[in-house]
Amino acid sequence: MASDTLTFPTRAQVEAVSGLEPQWLRDRRLEALEESAALALPMSKTTRFADAAFVQAGAAPSAPEVQAADVPAGVILMDLREALGEHPDLLQPHLLTVLERKNLLHAQHAALTAGGIFCYVPKDMELTGPLRATLNFTGDAYYAPHVLFLAGPRSRCDLIVELVGEDGTSPAINGAVEVVAEEGAQVRYIEFQRLPGKAQGHWPRRATVGRNASLTWILNDIGARLQVADTRTDLIGDGAESRVLATFFGGRRQHFDFRHVAVHVGQHTASDTQARGVLQGRARAVYNANTVIRPHAIGTSGWQHEHTLMLSETARADLVPELEIDEWDVKAGHAASAGPVDPMQLYFMMARGIPEVEARRLIVYGFLSSLLDSIPLAEVRERIAQLFHEKVEV
Amino acid sequence: MARPTLEIRELRVGIDGREIVKGLDLTVRGGEVHAIMGPNGTGKSTLASALMGHPTYEVLGGTATLDGENLLEMGVDERARAGLFLAMQYPAEISGVSTANFLRTAVNARRGESDPMPVLKFHRQLKEKMERLSIDPAFAERYVNEGFSGGEKKRNEILQMSILQPRIAILDEIDSGLDIDAVKIVAQGVNDMLSEDFGVLIITHYQRILNYIRPTNVHVMMQGRIVRSGGPELAEQLEARGYEWLREELGIEEPLSQEA
Ligand SMILES: Nc1ncnc2c1ncn2[C@@H]1O[C@H](COP(=O)(O)OP(=O)(O)OP(=O)(O)O)[C@@H](O)[C@H]1O
Numbered sequence: 102m103a104s105d106t107l108t109f110p111t112r113a114q115v116e117a118v119s120g121l122e123p124q125w126l127r128d129r130r131l132e133a134l135e136e137s138a139a140l141a142l143p144m145s146k147t148t149r150f151a152d153a154a155f156v157q158a159g160a161a162p163s164a165p166e167v168q169a170a171d172v173p174a175g176v177i178l179m180d181l182r183e184a185l186g187e188h189p190d191l192l193q194p195h196l197l198t199v200l201e202r203k204n205l206l207h208a209q210h211a212a213l214t215a216g217g218i219f220c221y222v223p224k225d226m227e228l229t230g231p232l233r234a235t236l237n238f239t240g241d242a243y244y245a246p247h248v249l250f251l252a253g254p255r256s257r258c259d260l261i262v263e264l265v266g267e268d269g270t271s272p273a274i275n276g277a278v279e280v281v282a283e284e285g286a287q288v289r290y291i292e293f294q295r296l297p298g299k300a301q302g303h304w305p306r307r308a309t310v311g312r313n314a315s316l317t318w319i320l321n322d323i324g325a326r327l328q329v330a331d332t333r334t335d336l337i338g339d340g341a342e343s344r345v346l347a348t349f350f351g352g353r354r355q356h357f358d359f360r361h362v363a364v365h366v367g368q369h370t371a372s373d374t375q376a377r378g379v380l381q382g383r384a385r386a387v388y389n390a391n392t393v394i395r396p397h398a399i400g401t402s403g404w405q406h407e408h409t410l411m412l413s414e415t416a417r418a419d420l421v422p423e424l425e426i427d428e429w430d431v432k433a434g435h436a437a438s439a440g441p442v443d444p445m446q447l448y449f450m451m452a453r454g455i456p457e458v459e460a461r462r463l464i465v466y467g468f469l470s471s472l473l474d475s476i477p478l479a480e481v482r483e484r485i486a487q488l489f490h491e492k493v494e495v
Numbered sequence: 496m497a498r499p500t501l502e503i504r505e506l507r508v509g510i511d512g513r514e515i516v517k518g519l520d521l522t523v524r525g526g527e528v529h530a531i532m533g534p535n536g537t538g539k540s541t542l543a544s545a546l547m548g549h550p551t552y553e554v555l556g557g558t559a560t561l562d563g564e565n566l567l568e569m570g571v572d573e574r575a576r577a578g579l580f581l582a583m584q585y586p587a588e589i590s591g592v593s594t595a596n597f598l599r600t601a602v603n604a605r606r607g608e609s610d611p612m613p614v615l616k617f618h619r620q621l622k623e624k625m626e627r628l629s630i631d632p633a634f635a636e637r638y639v640n641e642g643f644s645g646g647e648k649k650r651n652e653i654l655q656m657s658i659l660q661p662r663i664a665i666l667d668e669i670d671s672g673l674d675i676d677a678v679k680i681v682a683q684g685v686n687d688m689l690s691e692d693f694g695v696l697i698i699t700h701y702q703r704i705l706n707y708i709r710p711t712n713v714h715v716m717m718q719g720r721i722v723r724s725g726g727p728e729l730a731e732q733l734e735a736r737g738y739e740w741l742r743e744e745l746g747i748e749e750p751l752s753q754e755a
């Protein structure tokens with residue numbers, strides 16, 4: 102689709118959003134606006150971007166409500182708008198620099214971004230419990246929130262982000278997440294996407310991982326009518342590691358379009374992607390994973406495992422694992438599958454007196470268990486199991 | 496509760512439009528042990544599966560009641576909760592779900608939401624029953640039937656029966672694939688439950704298990720019907736002489752020529 106038919110955003114809208122914020126950010130917005138003229142929507146055979154509510158929103162963006170739990174001294178966790186006033190020097194080197202501008206949605210986000218979460222953990226700080234923040238999309242508005250998570254050198258920290266909204270509303274969201282894990286940091290970014298059933302979201306996540314640092318993405322998608330989320334981790338430093346532990350559960354007419362990419366740049370880097378999805382009703386999931394191994398990234402390992410369990414015959418899954426290898430000294434591979442519930446398992450369980458819905462819940466739980474076992478945080482494991490339990494319908 | 500009664504009248508069952516069970520009558524009451532024997536492919540498992548409500552078997556006619564309630568109108572899970580148990584010839588495997596978790600869910604489904612069994616009490620009971628059946632306690636945490644040997648699966652079926660305490664149990668070839676000691680253990684599991692409140696229908700090819708579980712009634716099934724009923728001596732007679740004499744006596748042709 103040619104972008105000249107898109108008239109959003111206008112320069113006046115960008116300037117209005119920018120308001121009194123630092124000049125460097127206004128410059129970044131205007132630069133993104135200029136670039137947007139030459140950018141198109143993502144190409145997709147499976148997801149109709151042109152119809153999505155987050156593309157041609159027209160209106161200026163609203164900012165979601167941010168709830169942030171208390172944090173230890175030295176750590177910052179707050180609404181990104183406040184952070185721009187209080188800590189501009191911390192944000193300036195990173196904000197909107199990790200997310201590339203490859204398509205129109207990226208540029209629109211950069212031009213209009215409004216509100217979100219800023220999280221900063223200073224160097225050498227080891228946190229024992231997770232940091233928590235919630236983005237609450239309170240109405241039918243258009244949103245362009247941003248999550249910026251900076252983990253200083255050798256820090257250890259977990260951030261749990263919840264995306265929620267009010268039942269019955271239909272927020273249109275074009276957001277982004279940027280994570281920077283500096284040298285030696287050990288970071289987990291955990292996200293629960295529980296948006297209301299009519300929400301539509303575009304939600305790229307980007308990270309750079311420094312030397313000997315490790316980043317684990319624990320992603321759980323349950324909500325939204327349409328959710329497009331692509332996660333890209335650049336393993337820049339030597340010895341950098343990343344892991345994706347993704348779970349999703351779609352029902353009714355939900356449409357998920359997920360992509361996970363690990364880009365191996367440094368030497369002796371490792372990535373591992375595990376995804377388990379459940380679909381029921383007329384839900385559809387498009388799932389793409391790619392491991393990119395750049396020249397000279399020797400000693401790399403990159404693995405992908407994605408499996409989808411279909412609880413109904415009308416659900417649909419498209420799984421597309423890929424590998425792009427420009428270096429020979431690597432270990433990489435992928436496995437993908439999508440299969441229905443085994444009716445003999447259901448029969449067997451029901452023959453023991455277990456009602457069908459409970460039997461399905463047990464099968465779903467069993468399907469998730471190997472992935473859940475890989476999640477080191479008990480509360481996160483239990484939460485995912487509970488969310489899946491509640492979602493099963495007969 | 497009164498003594499359980501499973502009553503089957505003129506039952507006809509088909510698969511893919513082909514009639515397999517062709518008008519079968521049988522009554523099993525609490526305190527009784529019935530054995531059904533019969534050549535391969537005569538419809539023994541079909542009968543058991545249809546009573547449990549297996550989705551691929553179609554009831555074409557007749558009735559089946561448990562304590563006067565129409566089984567054929569109930570869902571599979573309702574039949575189980577009404578007190579029917581089927582130890583399956585080929586029990587399913589459930590990856591990722593521990594045997595303990597599975598059994599606790601089953602126990603609580605029977606007790607209802609308002610009255611779940613306390614977790615510790617359940618585990619104590621499970622441990623006792625596993626000991627009684629000489630099952631390694633580690634099996635409680637293994638995934639249901641996954642990687643179990645044939646004999647281990649059968650023992651696990653009896654474990655489920657003894658935990659769930661059904662009123663009527665149908666055991667479909669519970670003895671096949673069991674070593675001699677395991678046959679005794681499984682028989683003990685059944686005998687432990689025998690009382691006025693529990694009746695059992697054993698489908699078997701071998702006399703051996705009937706040495707440990709004394710049947711009150713023995714039936715021979717051929718070509719979808721019970722063709723002869725008697726006492727324990729009938730099983731011994733079959734063990735010694737096979738089915739041919741009975742076919743001749745009844746004027747029944749070989750099954751293969753009939754199906755051709
Ligand atoms: N699911 C099925 N699909 C197709 N045919 C079936 C199915 N189940 C049973 N049959 C057929 O029905 C007939 C009776 O089978 P059934 O399993 O009831 O026999 P059985 O008496 O239990 O035999 P065995 O002693 O070998 O266990 C056989 O011809 C069998 O092939």
Ligand SMILES: [Mg+2]
Pocket residue numbers: 539540541584667668
């Ligand atoms: Mg059989």
